[in-house]
Amino acid sequence: MLKELVEHIVKTLVDKPELVSVSVTQEGLKHVIKIKVGELDLGRIIGKDGQTIRAIRALASAVIPAGEEVSVDVSK
Secondary structure, eight states: OOOHHHHHHHHOOOOOOOGGGEEEEEETTTEHHHHHHHGGGHHHOGGGGGHHHHHHHHHHHHHTTEEEEEEHHHEO
């Protein structure tokens, strides 16, 4: 569910959704989300002053069980 949520959000925001790749791994109580987008879409995902990526992190944190952490990294 976490991967699908993040993937849907990211694909909605970018110009080239076919270049979006999202992977989720779990390291103990920490969920690690890695987002890859096209070079030109990187700024859209980060957003002005990092607002968009912070919002994605907040939404991801809201859907994981209490007491667990989430890390979201974005790259091209």
